[in-house]
Amino acid sequence: MITSKEISIVIQGAYFEGSEFDFDTRKVIESWRIAFPNSEIILSTWKNQKDLKDNDLSHLKIKSVFSEDPGSDEAGILSFNINRQIISTAAGVKLATRKYVIKSRSDVKIDSNLILRYYNLHLQFQPEGLVFREPIGIYSLSTRNWKKGFIPHLLHPCDWLYLGLAEDLRELFGGDPYSEEALQYFKDKKMPRRRSFSGTSRYVPEQFILVDYLFRKNILKKVDFSDYSVQTRMIRKLNYSIFKKDFIVLDEDQIGLKSKKYPNPHSRNIQISQLRHEEWSHYTGQKHMPFLQNKSLFIHFRLVTLRMLSIAGTLEYVISKFKYSMFQKIKRNQS
């Protein structure tokens, strides 16, 4: 079983002083230290942040690495921090010396080490990955369910937390940052007809990290995945295989993550397109828990209910889009 002695924890992002919207990064690091007492903790943040040499964090025995802040990425009306994430995570993972790495954010606390138990459990049954050496544990919060939602995005794991081999994460975050050209991809092109994403970027930020890795490994060379809206049969098949063999999707109670940004990950609005652990277990056959094995009827009922909620959410979205377009028409006619 993996213990905290084999783990490096990379906490990446800006250093927050604590507010209504963010946890104090110092408390975040303390929470990781309490949950994983013997792990190596690396804080990867920006050079223009507060000076950490004043022994504010010396009692936590962490390493720090400082990078140049590339700024946020503008993609039409949307603004991302994908390059900030790639640069700071790459810098942190490069410094890691232990076999496994957990990558997390500087505004998200943890209150248990249960993630290791779930990871170990699933690793017994799926020790090797398809595109990674070993499967990577991810959070379900913004992991998209390819069977739910208005336009399900494929190859879309959540980027809040990764738990995997250090070598795998170094390769995953070892690519070039998201280029300006890719960020403005749809600026002069026609946007996909069916879309649930309003930016001009070629891929949704969470997709980019995985997609860039797959391109570098030549896995997406022969398969068409030109932009985020592609839903061909080949891509669906690849998406399913990767989620089956290379990812272990865990919910917030299985990881113990706490965030002020999403204090209620159970809310219906988020679950519209989320891939929950139960759904992932059911779709990919990873039913290692007694509840999932014995209560398949109950699981089916829950999945149907979740599907209906997602349809309701989709309908709500479609109706609101329709109302908005009608409003725009009326306004134009009046003017």
Place this chain on the structure above:
Amino acid sequence: MNSRISICVSASSSQLVHFDSLWISIVGVENECEILFDVFLNGTDEQNSEYVAKIVRLQKLGHRINFRSRSFGLLGESRNWMIQNAQGEYIFFIDGDDYVIPENFNWLDNELEAELMGAPVIVFRAQTDEEGYIRNWHNSSYPSISYLERKDLLKWFEKNGWRLTSACVKIYNISWLRSNQLEFTEEYFYEDTPFWFDVIEKLDFIHFVHVDIYRYRRWSPSQITGGTGKRIFDIFSIFSLIKAISHSQKETAIKVAFYSFVLEHLVWTANATNKNSLSRKNRDLLQLELNNWIDEAVDYLEEAGVEILRPKLLHSLQNWYQNRYVRHLRYMLSRVKFMLSPSK
């Protein structure tokens, strides 16, 4: 002897309410050696500062106190710090919400010093303080003789189960601990259990003294092992640690004692777990771990020809999770029945 004992207190600032009674009991011990305080600052800001201020005041009054405060780290890390920094010949651990019985401690010093000098470990008896009601704790499972060689001790464990795991109620010889590189695990709760297995592995003989010197406050609000969902799973990691130690030994008695301990502790774990502290998925994981360990323990004990007590209890343990649903359903049905009954 007391003059050579380092009294080591692992406290947390949320136990501030017990500080005065703890201190009065310690200062009643005629001890010329030091007192080590390791304080975990997990209380409010006021509690943290007040706890530290009390200790600093006592230092200024001339008491030989070596003090450290920390904001994270488990009890294992605290006790290891004390083993490394204690300057006496013997070490005695106290939790911050318990206290000692100084008159019995002083009797020990006067009567038994010659007899106990050089012993690696001396085990005492304890009582529980249940909000003023004092009860004896170890009597029913305590050996009646005062000196046991290792092989006899293992036979006693084989017969009675793995007992006396608490690191308190024992006095350890510090140089013996350091020379055998014995230390507590710093990663998990229940750190005293694998430590006790390690100690038994290394010692040649042990002394038992039939004197109560320690009082546990049973219902102290800071008793957090057991009910909290976050650390309930640590017991399974502890089992894995101890399994590695017991399987490296030649004696079957240690393995039998270990698996008996596993079964006993699993019953306690299931009963003590507050179901509201665990989500449905985590309860499911707990059930899986329970079943794995039960199967392993039962297989070994059956193969070793050891009678398994209360097999029905084990069966209900393996269905602990489902049983809770069934119990809830039965309760709901009884409420419905009551509401529908004409006689109400």
